[in-house]
Amino acid sequence: MLTMKRSELFTKTFKTVSAEETSRNAQLLLRAGYIHKELAGVYTYLPLGLKVLEKIKNIIRTEMNAIGGQEMLMSTLQNKELWEATDRWSDSKVDIWFKTELAAGGQLGLAPTHEEPVTAIMTEYIASYKDLPRYVYQFQTKFRNELRAKSGIMRTREFVMKDMYSFSKNQEEHDEFYEKSIKAYHKVYEQIGIGDITYKTFASGGIFSKYSHEFQTLCAAGEDIVYVNQDKSLVINEEVFDDETLAEFGAKKTDFSPKKAAEVGNIFSLGFKYSKPLKLEYANKDDAKQTVYMGCYGIGVSRLMGVVAEIFSDEKGLIWPENLAPFQVYLLGIGKTDKEAEELYETLTKQGVEVLFDDRADVRVGEKMADAELLGMPYRVVVSEKSLAAGKVELKRRAGDEAPLLLTKDALFAKLESAVRNFGNQS
RNA sequence: CGGGGUGUGGCGCAGUUGGUAGCGCGCCGCGUUUGGGACGCGGAGGCCGUCCGUUCAAGUCGGAUCACCCCGACCA
Numbered sequence: 001m002l003t004m005k006r007s008e009l010f011t012k013t014f015k016t017v018s019a020e021e022t023s024r025n026a027q028l029l030l031r032a033g034y035i036h037k038e039l040a041g042v043y044t045y046l047p048l049g050l051k052v053l054e055k056i057k058n059i060i061r062t063e064m065n066a067i068g069g070q071e072m073l074m075s076t077l078q079n080k081e082l083w084e085a086t087d088r089w090s091d092s093k094v095d096i097w098f099k100t101e102l103a104a105g106g107q108l109g110l111a112p113t114h115e116e117p118v119t120a121i122m123t124e125y126i127a128s129y130k131d132l133p134r135y136v137y138q139f140q141t142k143f144r145n146e147l148r149a150k151s152g153i154m155r156t157r158e159f160v161m162k163d164m165y166s167f168s169k170n171q172e173e174h175d176e177f178y179e180k181s182i183k184a185y186h187k188v189y190e191q192i193g194i195g196d197i198t199y200k201t202f203a204s205g206g207i208f209s210k211y212s213h214e215f216q217t218l219c220a221a222g223e224d225i226v227y228v229n230q231d232k233s234l235v236i237n238e239e240v241f242d243d244e245t246l247a248e249f250g251a252k253k254t255d256f257s258p259k260k261a262a263e264v265g266n267i268f269s270l271g272f273k274y275s276k277p278l279k280l281e282y283a284n285k286d287d288a289k290q291t292v293y294m295g296c297y298g299i300g301v302s303r304l305m306g307v308v309a310e311i312f313s314d315e316k317g318l319i320w321p322e323n324l325a326p327f328q329v330y331l332l333g334i335g336k337t338d339k340e341a342e343e344l345y346e347t348l349t350k351q352g353v354e355v356l357f358d359d360r361a362d363v364r365v366g367e368k369m370a371d372a373e374l375l376g377m378p379y380r381v382v383v384s385e386k387s388l389a390a391g392k393v394e395l396k397r398r399a400g401d402e403a404p405l406l407l408t409k410d411a412l413f414a415k416l417e418s419a420v421r422n423f424g425n426q427s
Numbered sequence: 428c429g430g431g432g433u434g435u436g437g438c439g440c441a442g443u444u445g446g447u448a449g450c451g452c453g454c455c456g457c458g459u460u461u462g463g464g465a466c467g468c469g470g471a472g473g474c475c476g477u478c479c480g481u482u483c484a485a486g487u488c489g490g491a492u493c494a495c496c497c498c499g500a501c502c503a
Binding site: 012014015016017018019020021022023037039040088093094095096112113115144146147148150155212223266268273296334335363364365366367368369370371382384386 | 428439452461463465494495499501502
């Protein structure tokens with residue numbers, strides 16, 4: 001679905017949204033028909049929303065593959081025994097489980113994360129140092145029974161996550177990959193358009209490593225507070241922003257200022273936390289049994305979409321970065337230009353430009369313009385009798401406030417050339 | 428889970444001292460319009476979140492319950 005006619009696209013825009021819905025990302029995505037709210041913290045992704053999600057996934061997929069990741073897809077339903085082995089089944093230990101009963105008897109859980117199953121799988125596939133290292137990842141729907149869902153699609157009970165797991169012979173091998181993953185993450189955020197406001201931060205690492213790293217995007221709607229030092233080279237999460245941490249980095253409290261931020265990634269050195277209880281071992285060259293050293297690397301894909309909607313939007317609607325927009329161009333005709341607009345649509349389609357053609361005959365110009373702004377495609381192309389008489393069409397960027405350009409079709413094609421790149425070639 | 432708020436046609440809302448529900452948007456039909464969410468005329472569409480109670484009578488009063496929103500707590 002590279003191009004589409006608006007009259008055929010399954011979506012609808014709304015002028016109003018419930019006064020209860022205060023989160024900007026939810027308001028805009030609901031009004032623009034990208035998502036549908038099912039329950040608190042549970043959303044359906046409609047065709048437009050799914051396209052954005054898929055584009056984010058493709059950016060991540062490319063970078064994960066580039067550092068050796070191999071994509072797979074694990075199950076949602078979880079084996080209780082596996083999680084008992086690591087003492088993470090009990091609700092007193094992990095309080096966000098959704099659990100359910102098997103008709104034949106017995107309990108299952110809906111996966112909140114996948115360390116246990118992936119480690120168990122690997123015991124079947126890793127036996128020798130020759131089997132290492134291995135890096136696998138997936139895009140999977142996670143379930144977390146949050147006490148309180150909030151902020152639209154930024155904190156939900158059901159969400160899409162990219163989770164990668166690394167299996168290394170030892171810490172040195174792991175550290176090398178961990179550094180690569182950091183670079184890959186930065187590349188992902190850059191392509192999404194939030195590279196300059198997304199920082200790798202020091203966060204609490206739990207019991208098994210002192211720190212983990214998070215990737216935090218500065219965003220007023222974020223739930224977290226990060227402390228950014230003056231030259232932005234060091235960013236520390238609030239929960240570990242104390243004298244001890246500062247001493248470790250030789251930094252002074254006064255060099256930092258607090259900022260609201262949203263967590264868009266989190267990477268952990270897991271060490272032997274899961275490989276030990278689940279007995280994931282390999283034989284080295286001397287046939288001595290070694291425990292596999294693990295790491296995990298998450299990105300909340302659907303949350304990321306929410307963060308982007310928060311950041312790239314204005315009072316009129318969404319403003320998608322080119323790499324994420326469902327379509328590059330919102331095309332519409334004014335006056336008696338049906339034939340010419342249709343022709344331009346076909347030409348752009350042939351050229352591989354992702355275009356949404358608002359061909360609705362019974363809709364007035366104002367509504368089409370308003371929709372173009374609400375839906376937030378990077379470019380708007382208008383075909384009118386006036387401009388056609390001059391042999392031209394009108395091009396306007398959604399972002400910024402530049403006046404529309406009057407261009408010949410050839411000039412238009414040249415301008416849109418950069419937009420031809422297609423990140424979302426799914427379905 | 429503590430505190431606060433909200434549930435009424437598809438969506439957004441109003442509904443007075445209790446008397447059997449209304450507005451805007453959207454939708455359907457006809458006509459006029461057509462560079463910024465047009466207008467006229469005619470229509471369709473609701474057991475007022477759910478249950479129990481008070482009453483001759485409940486959207487409205489009482490109780491319970493469910494759902495949703497916000498603040499806080501929580502968040503490998």
